[in-house]
Amino acid sequence: MKKIHSLTILGGGTAGWMCAAYLARHQLNLSVTVIESPSIGRIGVGEGSTPHLQLFMQSLGVQESDWMSECQASYKTGIYFDNWNGDKSSYFHPFFSEMDAKTAEVYFVNANARRRGSEYFDKPNHYFLAAVLADKQQAPLPQSPLPRALEYGYHFDAQKLADWLRKFSLARGVKHIPSTVSEVQHQAREIIALTLESGEQVSSDFYVDASGFNALLIDKALKVPFVSFSDQLLNDAAVAIANDKKDPLPSSTSSIAMPCGWRWQIPLQGRTGHGYVYSSAYVTAEEAEAQLRQAAQLDKGQAKHLSMRVGMMARSVEGNVFAIGLAQSFIEPLEATALMVTGHSIELLNRLLSQQLDYEAINQELSDLVLGIKEYVLAHYATSKRVDTPYWLDAKAAALSLNELDELLTHWRSGGDFDAWLNQHRQQSPYIRPSWYCLLGGMDHRDSSCHMPFEQAPQHIEYAAKVYLNKLSEAHFIAHENALEQLHVCGA
Template structure:
């Protein structure tokens, strides 16, 4: 279905729902559409999900687009830096690998890893890991932040760990200070005509009318799904995890600069370091384990004897269209993939940028629907690849997760080409040029998981030993010379105004 904006100029916009997604949208529009009248309707009866407390580098760029410094928002959100993710025990042998954020600083050293990863999949017995060749991985290993003491020739890519509720509160204050209106009330009914929302009726009986609406109502999808009846496309037959538990633990000292994603019997658990506490969680399949059993497993694995547990149900999938009539769905109302790669805020931020272009009449709704569909499907494929490449067979969950992932034809084609030993770079360029995951990400995952056909024997060229040693020495020396430890000194630095973001 082709969807167009009304021909008249959009002068007013209402965001249904607060939370991180709703307030990110309000803050961005307040900054980049200052003449637009923006109202946020936030129900006081609906608690924030807050399941994800990690981000990709997109959040770094998003906050920069608001014109704010890290010292403006990071202390208020108990935030710390994130250089990447440790994946532990995903093959069931207590091994693991680090998936770093790739930056231009890695251009030459990463090539050494690519050579060795290609040699391995073609029959070499030499085993190497991505963490040896990326600057972010060296920083994570040394528990250092990606904040250089001296200017670097290229910018570093990094994400953050943060308290999601505090981030929403900070964005709310930022938005209200710039003229965004805030109504704390529950919407009791929606007046609409065909594919157009006309007004929202609040519990007081008051009606809120706008030219355009953003649905940030979470899994409820009040406007996009329940009112305009856009179909929801479920991924439950491919991604089996539909539940999660979150428990707060003590702060880790010294503070790590990486997330941990640790495989469990029926899913995986996260460990996210904040300035004041550590976030622990377990993402699992309710078809394979009960909520009570999952909580017991998490408490035992993370040594969490006390503290309340927050149980969550996840609606995994996406709307067939995120733009319908005069409604744009963002956040959980638009799509959700389990937070294995911390992509939720990346999708939300990108969606908001597209919304800005839609309101400015720079892009049509049909193109936006296609772009966001491609983005979510690309993320789904990459997340599925973690299960498809796992060697674990110790529980029924891991057996079922692998089968479900390999039933996705497009992913199976990608993995087959990797195992066959052919020119994987050329294949990626031809078939995944629009994927959100670029060459380094695929090499880190497939090489890190040691995914290969052990019978494959092809000519290969392994990087000379002196080249490997030089690459590793370069990264270590760069780290020692330019970076500071991520300890109490970092928090003091963030609280000062002595440096810019």
Template sequence: MADTATLFNRHIAARPAQGSTDRPPPVRHVCVVGGGTAGWMTALMLATSAYGPRLQVTVLESPQVGIIGVGEGSTPWLRGFFEGLGIEESEWMPACNATYKSGITFKGWSTRPGFESYFHPFASMLDNLTMHQFVDNVHERLGGADVHAHPDRFFVAAALARQARAPRAPAHFPFDVWYGYHFDATLLGQFLARKATALGVRHLQGHMRQAVLDEAGDIDHLQLDDGSALSADFFVDCTGFSSLLIGQALQTPFISYAENLFNDAAIAIPTPHEGPIESQTVSTALGHGWAWQIPLTTRCGNGYVYSSAHCTADQAETELRRHLGLLDADVPARHLKMRVGRMAQQWHRNCVAVGLSQGFIEPLEATALLFVQRTAAMLVEVLERGDLGPAARAAFNDTMKQRFEHTRDYIVAHYKTNSRTDTDYWRDNAENLHLSESLQGVLMTWLSRKPLIAGLQAGRFGQGYPVVSWYALLAGMGIFPDADELQPPSPHQARHDLAAVDDFVRRSALNFPDHRELLGHIPPRHRGSTLQLYLW
């Protein structure tokens, strides 16, 4: 088993470095082009690197270009980012209308009886006491025994989300839950900007007209609309889908994932939000994609991610409005186009792309900010090592390629395993044969009724996500023998006392506070021992 302390330590290693170094920085001036969450998070991590004020950081932000601003959910990695900077939740969360996130509920992705909805949990220390029962029952059901193997019953995070409880227990309950957040993306970018400028990051308002290359093909300087030039040693492209530096100036090829991720457009419609706040994102399958529901303290973020090859923008908006009960309401909708895939190189010459400029995998598992955080952390690590040579670039790009492809595989698995037949969209996803060898290995192993654990641990397939995530997905979608193939379990197959599991989950959840009440009075983080979990 791989314990989560290891994963947690890797996460902490990905935060901005502390301390200082006597070595001079390999570059003196880094220019981040583009603001928003990606630009300001990168600038903040650079400003808090081991070089401190000896590394000049400039953020060039165009007043003519807005931000996407609808990526409002995170993975648990964001928690470590703020903890690494010493920023308390009581400071940043109210400033960003943020709420806690225990995981994601998927509604309507499966039509298999008993599996029409499931919850993908974030890890908890308490899972150590229910994970074995869940995995054992999954294996028994795969083998044909009629035992309960739906993930929702086994994880405290699912109970917290359903009961509108915050995944933060009081200090006297020494069992941690590894949670994410929901937030207003625009406000988060503004908060990070204030933190970064307070640390000496230069904020320059201006619109880039052209990136001028030198004789070697590197970026020499930026020509601005007012006629001035902005020079730097190294550039970070945070210009969104436009990819003005890495794509347009440096002509880096883009690798599309359209052959197995069909969604390329989205619509966003906010609605008021009052009453209980469930600590979850909800993803509901619609006719040509899926709708998100993200609860903030002041509103609910709603949207529809869909395939423009399967329906028009007007059809998608009508479907979303019907889903929200807003067909006759005068509520504006915001339409967005998405470019799903990645740059062939995330680091090309003297430029690293961060955020949408480097690539994008549709927002199903809220990975966009995770890619920002990981890429910026890798950039800081490279700069602190002082090696910007070809080998360092190759290693950087290979790591990012693997991360993109591993994440893509996990997202594709959601679509491939759907059982809907009501539209061409869902049928096309289920019939999609453009699967990586790794994903084929996961699915073939599961369908052959063999445990995934050995293959995942050995790195033969399914990398990038822990075992519990794969089990929650495939079991939650009901990928088991049909009901008429199942047999009554033997005493050994039904060896786990599920009433005891229910009682444990119920009583554990009682230790966690009401979500909305906690958000009104967020306490300081308890600085206890390192999170110890088992993720298999």
């Protein structure tokens, strides 16, 4: 690929401004322009992240006190999954760190024993530091040094984060054009220029398509095929409502199963975000809103309704266009992976601009990433024991139609060496061993007729693990609200 001197990003939002900020920091000789339409609203309902956002913000050279208060951000230790096996079922999916290396092994032993026939059912909630912090509503920010770094995510106001990233980018020389593109000029597999409503033309060596589900460049202009996931992931719509702040402030997200999908509860500094991801084939938008209001006890707040195009572009980079964000792919935000995929895409773009990667390698890596996320999200439905609505019956059948996932679950239920199987068959998966154990063990997925010899963790070892993590939380961590107040003081 020839040397690129100028790049235009079509679309603002979180994805577009993440890209602009990263390039302004890492491609100092590149001229970057963002075209952002003031008439096209931003989509930002999934206000949660994985630890990748922590690393991304560090790559910009900023501190948490620089941005968290301005974006109403709070800390995220992981996700509670409630009612996925029916009423009152619950388990916690933590973010993992090296601090869990020994205590997690206790859980792995018990999870393996359970799937081989043990009557003892244990959950991941007690064996990971992040889970203990969530239970105590503490922030994952240590107040005194730990021997190993702790990974965590954030909850944030997506609109405010995009605005903050825009200010960061403009201060570092990024050009901002608030206008709508009326025409895309292209020839063969190349974008020649973008014509604005004013008639002005913007031309660059390279383009980033961050135009959301519209995918104006990668789809509409270059005709790269879209690969739909709708045959296996049934949810295609969402409704979101903001409500009062939770007190005390949780440091975790909640994902709560509903009759036709699931709802989220995300705590920010100034409000709580509620939403319901559902399938429009089973419930209308009006019915979904009513179900959300009743379940979350929301008698006020304006509802925002969204339609979702679930799937991915067959290729993320084509000609002189790189698609990121919703223009590239979208999977329902069950595991808050959207910004992780966006951030990773931006890192690959940076390497492409530095001529360290080619198109084929990038397309393959991003395809593998998205398909790996798809498999993991489907596993939540495939392992659910719910049979109370047609939606749950169909969602399970659709998930199990993914042959690769069916093979993974079959091996888990067989009681065989799951670690060896993962190492052989899922080395490139974005989800590692602890993730699979927490999901499959937390959902108590097993063949109840399986009876094999098993090793159970001794009770004194379990007790020691729990005591150790509780002492860590008491010695190094404080209440979530207090940690955020300290950040605000540092930022001021």
